[in-house]
Amino acid sequence: MTVTSLATWPVDYPSDYAVVDVETTGLRSSDRIVSVAVEVLDRHGTVTDRWSTLVDPGRDPGPVHIHGLTAERLAGAPTFDRVAEDLAEYLTGRVLVAHNAPFDWQMLTSEYRRLGTAWPMERRLCTMALARHLELPVGDYRLATLAEHYRVRQLRAHDAVDDVRVLSEIFRYGLHEAAGAGLPLPLTAPGDEPGQRRAAVARGRNAERGTPAKAPCPWVNPGRLDLGVGLVQGMRVAFTGATERPREGLELRASEAGLYVTGSVSGRTSVLVTNHPRSGSGKNRRAAQAGTPVIDEATFVELVARVRPGTARVGVVPAPRGEGANGPVEVVVPERAEAVPAEVVAASDSARGTTAPAPDSPRAGARAAVRQVLVLQGRDEHLDGGRVRQLVLESGARLRINLTSTVDTVVVLPGAAADPRIARAEGFGAVCLTEAEWSASVSATPTAPATSGRPDTGHLPRGGTVELPGGANPGRWTLNASWAWDRPDEEIDIVAFLLDEHERVRGDADFVFWNQPATPLDLVVLDASGPAEQTVTLELDALPRDVRRVVIAAAVDGTSTFDAVGPIELDVAPFQGTAFRRSVLDAATVERVLLLGTFYRLGTGWKFRTEGQGYEFDLAGLAASFGVDIA
Template identity: 45%
Template sequence: MTVPLQAPDGAGLRTYAHEWALVDVETSGLVPRRDRVLSLAVITLDQEGRRTGEFTTLLDPGCDPGPVEIHGLTAERLRGAPTFDRVVDRVAALLRDRVMVAHNAQFDYDFLAHEFARAGQFLPVAQRLCTLALNRRVDPPTEDLRLGTLAAYYGVTQLAPHDAADDTRVLEGVLRATLGEARHLGLELPLVACPPRQEAQFAPQPRKKPCAFRNPGPLPAGGPLTQGMKVAITGETATARTELAARAVAAGLNLMNSVSRHTSVLVTNDLGSGSGKARRAVADGVPVVDERTFLALLADVRPGVRHDLQVAAVPAPRERQQDAPPPEPSAAPSLAPSAAAEPSLAPSPAPVSEPAPAAPGATAPAPAAPPVAPSVEAPAGPPPAGPAAAPSPAAVAAQTGRRRAGAARVPTIEQPLVGRRVLVLGGAHEETARARARVTALGGGAAINLSASVSDVVTLPGGEHDRRMRRIEALGLPVHDRRWLDSPPPPTALPSATVPRTPHILSLGAVIDLPVAAVGTGWDLTVSWAQQTRCEIDVVALAVDEDEQVGGDEDFVFYGAPECPDGSVRLLADGPTEQTVAVELSALAPGTRKVVLAAAIDGDATFGDVGAVHLLAAPGPGAAPLAQATLDAATTERTLLLAELYRRGPVWRLRAVGQGYDTGLVDLARGYGVDVADD
């Protein structure tokens, strides 16, 4: 049965003038290379917004259907359905020469790409549009950005969540309404280019088995070896390299493919070979033994200390389909992991501040100033690049902006901008950073893009010439000069409907505990910035151990390798102004202590040219964010450490870093032990 749309407006679709293919898939799990598509629906629209095609089918996956409690697709119901290879040509015809649209689009795109690859074909999609990413740009005043929440906000009736046919019909209504809002705001669509995905590297290589033991440090003179020691091998060996490596791993050693100051021993028969590993071993004072000595030491490897398995106390991950139902509200959760904790999106206790270590090999930032009493006055300059002093609860309460999680607040004399979201235009980078800091101190949210949530605009010198001013004037938004922040308006009580619950705003160095016991172990870190013309920005992630080193090159996630083989860390490309790193904490190797999030500029620009970088942390795609940070302390730097997810005992924490470096991405990766170009 086709249900008519409540608001079948086609103006937005006509404005952006694309042929569209709206897609939804239901799957047997979350890992595209392993799990399968169980049902599929496609609706096609022409440039006028008219439906030109519709197709829906169940599929026989040839495997267990997975979380039946979510999608309702039992093995009995799927029995007799076609396999994907029988419908691949029909689906290809619907997708070809159209922009693929989905909510959390990379999820659907990756699953379809793998299904097409299994059928021996390329996925014929050149561009995709994510309605989740588009709504992050529009920023409607909703509690979260799940498909069901947006459907209710835009007036689209949802009849059967997690039914592919109904979800696609709802997606059509959400797309029409969102494109209308984007047209009203004058937004460019966050379209993502999609190259063919059937190359050999499309299926990641199997991950090496993680070492179960902690690194005890360097090899003492004469031995012995201890389980957990980091071992690297370079040059020719009499024993086959694969056999030598296998024996080391079997003995409990941690075989590395690069050398750093944390390497316990380098095995080589020719230290003067000039290899990169040999040069770094000499430079860092790493112990060196030849192959014969190493084989003798392997005969008596001492027991090591196992990694603690406290992460096992964290509840098992929830199935994170692209629009999982939101948890029921409850009181603020305890942060002690407990399987009995009720789901809740209530915020954890106020963030605190801890020293943030510099990237390996980088110059440490200057120490933080001693704590001072909180003040509503703006700081004299941009936020420092180093760790901040621990804020008091009053100061933390002053640093909340207008977004979607936390507790609704009302303006006060000290914080008259509560409920407002302020876009600052123009000015030199340092001046703009100070203005945004002032907005935050007054209780407001600092915007970096024009969206539906922007309530005020502040122009600094040159801001009146910003290309967005014409649209701002057409929207009738109030425009102020810098003096408005020195003498803000008196607090005005706003209707509760216009003041959504807000996330914690993290200053540089601030830390917040993640309530994994309440909302699960899957976390999305979304990074966004203003539209750029001079450069592109790449977001990367590194899963590192207690020595700040990757366990292997596969723990470096970037645009060329967007997923760890075990699926624990994934890079999602959501458009030219944002990227998301999705982390499944429960899937990380026991030795992983931290996931480092960074950004690097591809081009001759610096972060002073780019401006502020915005960070949102949420428990899954579309969920209400727990915390946000605006990172704009960098000026001449081309690489920026954004944040760290790290484990402190049984608790996972998020730290906002915002530390910039003049070196490029290659040097950053090598500092964490990635073998970028070696023998």
């Protein structure tokens, strides 16, 4: 069974990805990695390279019953400092893709920080967030569940090599679904040190338009440069320092000639190109330590014009993977903005035992019976938009705040008549209506209850409460807050306060925000899940008894107020689960701070309440009201 690739591709998608999985001695940043695997994917999700290794953690390997790596199996494996440079070659300049990406990101950054080495990545993408954005009809977002949904065979759970293989397949399907619907990817750029978040997010919002994709290198690395022989296809070339010609042009010439352009220097690097060999840069220092040949730009330009043929690698760039039992199946996707060569991306792999979803599977276009409605409004129609969204909720439809492929109805207010999302929605079959037309359609055909697809989790209104299952031990829960991807004039900060019986924090460590994104022991953790989405994860079972409530709020950074943001959707769910309850808060206008929701103890159990209370003062005022020392 095959899937035809898109004839066009969104221009603002990244050029390539590093799909990563790590197995560790535990779940804290102080724990160590025991194995790591990487698959490098090009911009369309095709695997171009692979790498993996076991790692000696220098301590007890931890949960052997999960990852199966005993101390005996790890004996003789390299320590992380011995593989860090090789791993960096596969990560540098790419987007890290992982399942529950904050965890893999945390473990890897901690390992590099111990070495005093710069972390080689700036952006990441979580496949759980991507599945949530695609509204996949699944019961939860666990890797095994997504593998079953996409019919990818999982051979050895919690084996880094097999997990990363499965995840690459899952991501490739999701990537094409998102591209076909014209969805922004949930990319985020978390800063590695306090105070870096805003600059990192700004970089993430300005996608690499026009950046050439790294060409897959199908040639064996012949080793270091010998000037008597010249450059050979497959050689690894690194650049550092200022160049007379545009760096992008030099890298493109190298890639087109069959060389592998790498962002770091290690013992496998064939040559370093620099006009300033004594600058003392990190790459120059590493080249000197590794004995890597160094040439200047002019020499490189001369050599790259006559690169010698290399030896073809076997099994790196996969050929089309064959057809399923029912013959080839094409998936037709709407055209997008940038033309790319037509190619066939296989959706099955007989060697791996995987098959793509059939056309009549849930992901092939089946919609739930509940209508999925997006309301588009002009900049000056905030109150009208809020009124119509309330009517949508009252009708029993599912209100959406972003355009995804599951939206089947778009209500267009007069000020949004030129919104480009209208054409995109019509492209994948949504019906676009005026408010009057939508009201007439509701009267004629009331929304039916959900009978298939995603379960109807229900809407929790402002002030509504719900008891969490599990009694005194509800486990790990998340609150995901998202808003329109193209609406905010300023950044939105999600924050959390752990409060005692007097409605005060016990100390400043109980204030979780972008510059302090976790409490001690990671009992409450804040993380960005996309450019307009943030998630708070709470270990409710482990919270101290004197923490009675956890209040989660949003604040507009800068001078804007919430009327410039529009509605905020809350998705409350067990960790890796689909929504238990959803809420949409849409009444704020001049407020700069908005209380979103509260997890609180009641008797021996836990409940959640949607808030919606707004204030005109800023985040510092809210923090002070809860007893945070903001001096």
